[in-house]
Amino acid sequence: MKAMVQEVYGPADVLQLRDIDKPVVGDDDVLIRVRAAGVDPSVWHLMTGLPYPIRIMGFGLRTPKLRVRGWDVAGSVEAVGRNVTRFRPGDEVFGTCEGSFAEYACAHEDRLAAKPSGSTFEQAAAVPISAFTALHSLRDQGRIRRGQRVLVIGAGGGVGTYAVQLAKAVFETEVTGVCSTEKTEMVRSLGADHVIDYTRDDFAADGRRYDLILDTAGNRPLSHLRRALTPRGTLVLVGGEGGGRWLGGLHRALGALALSPFVGQNLRAPFVKEPKEDILQSLAEFLEAGSVTPVIDRTYPLSEAPDAIRHWELGHTRGKLVLTV
Numbered sequence: 086m087k088a089m090v091q092e093v094y095g096p097a098d099v100l101q102l103r104d105i106d107k108p109v110v111g112d113d114d115v116l117i118r119v120r121a122a123g124v125d126p127s128v129w130h131l132m133t134g135l136p137y138p139i140r141i142m143g144f145g146l147r148t149p150k151l152r153v154r155g156w157d158v159a160g161s162v163e164a165v166g167r168n169v170t171r172f173r174p175g176d177e178v179f180g181t182c183e184g185s186f187a188e189y190a191c192a193h194e195d196r197l198a199a200k201p202s203g204s205t206f207e208q209a210a211a212v213p214i215s216a217f218t219a220l221h222s223l224r225d226q227g228r229i230r231r232g233q234r235v236l237v238i239g240a241g242g243g244v245g246t247y248a249v250q251l252a253k254a255v256f257e258t259e260v261t262g263v264c265s266t267e268k269t270e271m272v273r274s275l276g277a278d279h280v281i282d283y284t285r286d287d288f289a290a291d292g293r294r295y296d297l298i299l300d301t302a303g304n305r306p307l308s309h310l311r312r313a314l315t316p317r318g319t320l321v322l323v324g325g326e327g328g329g330r331w332l333g334g335l336h337r338a339l340g341a342l343a344l345s346p347f348v349g350q351n352l353r354a355p356f357v358k359e360p361k362e363d364i365l366q367s368l369a370e371f372l373e374a375g376s377v378t379p380v381i382d383r384t385y386p387l388s389e390a391p392d393a394i395r396h397w398e399l400g401h402t403r404g405k406l407v408l409t410v
């Protein structure tokens with residue numbers, strides 16, 4: 086099968102389209118004929134091996150242990166392992182797996198759900214990690230409640246576009262999105278009640294205070310973010326690119342976790358894992374109900390995965406990028 090393979094850590098050029106063996110389906114696994122694969126920041130981190138702590142976390146010290154990139158996947162079931170009960174060949178599924186930038190990939194059964202009816206493979210592949218990060222950050226970390234004032238920083242990005250829609254349509258809050266000039270209309274169309282163009286205005290300077298801030302971009306200092314938070318408000322940091330090869334954006338996360346016990350505000354910096362089947366099903370229901378619609382900036386063929394990643398590196402992706410396979 087064709088797959089985007091890397092032998093060494095490095096920039097997007099390290100990804101090469103090669104012919105490799107199809108994965109062998111394990112007893113608890115589902116072999117998927119991949120039709121679309123999502124591109125998200127974790128792909129870049131695993132491609133570059135940065136920041137360095139991720140190498141110690143088990144992804145390979147000197148070279149990547151997993152040679153094929155990509156987590157988010159949508160496709161049809163080709164074969165199932167002997168313990169798999171929920172899927173049969175031909176079923177259309179979405180979820181996460183190791184190595185979705187390939188014609189075939191193996192996923193654990195509990196990392197998959199039926200593809201939302203009415204969604205394309207591209208739309209379904211744009212959902213799992215980013216939408217789950219938004220849902221988990223707002224609901225489980227942020228304890229979002231109806232009627233609250235919610236600020237989403239990075240509202241035009243992969244996580245932010247889902248966060249705005251979830252905060253408005255599912256949790257019924259008053260949503261303010263922060264994005265660049267080119268994305269203000271799009272963020273408004275996703276349901277934001279207010280939109281702040283960060284190239285012109287500072288959200289912490291207009292006196293408005295938020296019960297919940299979800300920060301996905303911009304690396305603003307904690308003091309800046311806390312100024313815009315109510316005295317008992319919650320800040321959830323998920324974003325943090327830049328910041329050097331050792332810490333990446335982790336310095337703010339560590340600062341937030343260290344400070345939180347000593348202040349009235351709740352400062353959180355979760356490490357969001359992959360969504361399991363029940364979460365994927367909830368996300369599918371949101372799509373089917375029309376409360377959430379994936380925003381796809383561009384699709385690229387599998388062979389152009391390096392270009393997709395270079396596009397993401399520019400830092401202004403509108404929603405998600407997706408590979409078609």
Ligand SMILES: NC(=O)c1ccc[n+]([C@@H]2O[C@H](COP(=O)([O-])OP(=O)(O)OC[C@H]3O[C@@H](n4cnc5c(N)ncnc54)[C@H](OP(=O)(O)O)[C@@H]3O)[C@@H](O)[C@H]2O)c1
Binds near residue numbers: 218238241265302303
């Ligand atoms: N903690 C976890 O487990 C977890 C899980 C998933 C993702 N993440 C992290 O979450 C972050 C966001 O992920 P993503 O997929 O949404 O990335 P993304 O698609 O690249 O979106 C980031 C968005 O931020 C906007 N942006 C850039 N500079 C900004 C600024 N100064 N102020 C406000 N917005 C700005 C960009 O658009 P415009 O500038 O054009 O508005 C871009 O659309 C990444 O750092 C990722 O690593 C963490």
